[in-house]
Amino acid sequence: xxxxxxxxILAAAISITPELIGLGLGKGSDRKLMDAAxxxxxxxxxxxxxxxxxARRRLLALxxxxxxxxxxxxxxxxxxxxxxxxxxxxxxGGADPASGK
Numbered sequence: 001x002x003x004x005x006x007x008x009i010l011a012a013a014i015s016i017t018p019e020l021i022g023l024g025l026g027k028g029s030d031r032k033l034m035d036a037a038x039x040x041x042x043x044x045x046x047x048x049x050x051x052x053x054x055a056r057r058r059l060l061a062l063x064x065x066x067x068x069x070x071x072x073x074x075x076x077x078x079x080x081x082x083x084x085x086x087x088x089x090x091x092x093g094g095a096d097p098a099s100g101k
Contacts, residue, residue: 002040004033005048027054034061042068046075056081066090 005013007024014022023029023036037043045062049055056078063071063079063086071079079085 002036004036006050009048030054030058030061033058037062037065040067042070044070044072046071046073046077049074049078051077060086063089 001019002021002023003013003017004023004025007026010022010024014020023032025033043062043065045059049059051074055074059071059075059078063069067090
């Protein structure tokens with residue numbers, strides 16, 4: 001399994017989950033992210049993603065992939081800013097609105 005997080009927090013993320021392979025994200029790493037995502041069997045998108053234009057661009061690229069996917073946290077917040085659900089959302093999966101938290 002692999003985790004893609006901002007480069008600044010990669011060491012902390014890996015220290016919590018040492019069994020994961022880490023991909024540190026920074027400016028210009030969108031291609032690396034998409035390559036890694038295309039090789040995955042499923043995606044979890046959102047926790048810690050942030051609300052930046054770069055985060056929005058990455059999210060909209062990832063939801064175009066046809067694979068099982070959970071969109072949560074910042075991912076849902078970014079999608080909720082759109083006027084309507086993106087028609088190009090290809091992921092087979094769901095969104096976790098965290099009801100009951």
